[in-house]
Amino acid sequence: MKKYFLLLFLTFCVYNAQEKYSNPILMGFYPDPSICKVEDNYYLVNSSFAYFPGIPVFQSKDLVNWKLIGHVLDRKEQMNTNGLGVSRGVFAPSIRYHNGLFYVTCTLVDAGGNFIVTAKDPAGPWSNPVWIPEINGIDPSPFFDDDGKAYIVYNSVAPDNKPLYDGHRTIRIYELDLDSLKVRGDEHILVNGGTDLSKRPIWIEGPHIFKKDGYYFLIAAEGGTGDNHSEVVFRSKNLLGPYEPYAKNPILTQRHLDPNRKNPITSTGHADFVVTDGGDWWAVFLGCRPYDNGYYNTGRETFLAPVKWIDGWPVINPDYEEVQYFYPYPAKPAKEFAERKYSGNFIIVDEFDEDELSGDWIYLRTPEEKWHSLKEKEGFLRINLRPETCSGNGNPSFIGHRQQHIKCSAETKLNFSPESEFEKAGLVIFQNEKHFYYLCKSKNKLNDRVQLFKSTSGNELELIEEAIVPAELRSEDIRLKIVSEGKEYSFHYAWNEGEWNTFLNKLDASFLSTKVAGGFVGAVFGLYATSSGKISSNKAFYDYFIYRGNDDIFNKNE
Known part of the structure; x- marks a missing residue:
């Protein structure tokens, strides 16, 4: 009997040792991750650009299963991105904890510049931004030294604002006064250009500083956020340098x-790096999952991979x-902690x-x-029809859910009676x-229509396909x-609980890819109602929303 129980115990241990998590740990456009650990909790933030609320805050017990606990910028007096393109706004936040306070530093591009906010509870409320006009750049990150002093490190312009080539940037630092949250003293350049200025490195950015074994380590992204993206590391015995680059940089690239x-x-x-209670180092970082020839619609996502120290340097x-889709868990899985999944295949119903x-x-x-x-x-869910449109730079009647899989679907049921073609x-x-x-119900002359539109380079919509709604079904709910099948989208409709009609099949998905559309975000499924520039008192009622994600690669680990 003792041998039997021992065998069960060993089997249980082996099983747990071999259990793996899946990458990305946050699927869909959750880019530019920053992380910190406080007691037995990990906290992670991401860029959100012009979307509101800004800067999602996630909490985890095991670095893998995450729970969204709030947003840093959830009040309009903190953040106003109206008038901005969707890929402007909130760039690259950094989260740190010091003496009972959480600090987030960030850049609100084209809408105020660099700022710092604080909170006693990472779930909020967070303070209003304290602006730091002295910082001429992006991607600020705080560092708290052993002597009690605080600093803020960031990406900035070339020395004397005279770049030697396109993409020539610097990493700079200011001391930070924690009472006023203002910088003080002189600005110092830590890195000029990147790992080797003679090779004309580009877009050194996203810096973080940490201390280990008597060295200050500076990690940063280099090469731009596209296919040539990488992570590099420098170190120095002194905070203000000089910093030497690791001879085997980059420490991460594909x-x-x-x-x-x-x-791929x-x-x-x-x-960004974090250390577990067991002393293991891990890195969170952004990555992309193309479905074909560099095309991806899911945006830049958050990945997790182990870090090892080799000859005094960290290597991811x-x-x-x-980079692997599956790694052994960094800690005992805390799956019960998370309210919903952000990784692997899943279904979300609202x-x-x-x-x-x-x-x-x-x-x-x-x-x-x-x-x-x-x-x-x-x-x-009632949504008012308003004049604002997705083609403009305002706040349309749009409520969105990120596309988190290459293969997925989004479905809703709608009760709506259009009163005009607008x-x-x-x-x-x-x-x-x-x-x-845009797949919608609308009107054309005397008939209600199901219509599919494609956006254009202007504010007009191109009608791709339409079908007349039978008179006896005008008041019925429409599904x-x-x-998404990677390279293609298909569009479907049905009446009430009836069978689906394929409205249009195999529409080009690359039109929505970052490679074609540009920018820094990913595709978003939206419940969207508009009166197309006209004043309207009409309303649309949504009964439910269902998102289903089913990428083939995750079926191997489930």
């Missing part, structure tokens, strides 16, 4: 690998050339039966007014103001579904 390899992960970089993912919308929903820019409700009709309500797959597809 740019040298065959772009035609199976299930590309564009890796912009990393040293045991593999390729029946709009709560008092407030889930924090995973996002808005295009900062809402100036309340234009939706969960209380007007029980079990429905009124539309439905489901959009949106990349930016000039790159989206709408968009399916």
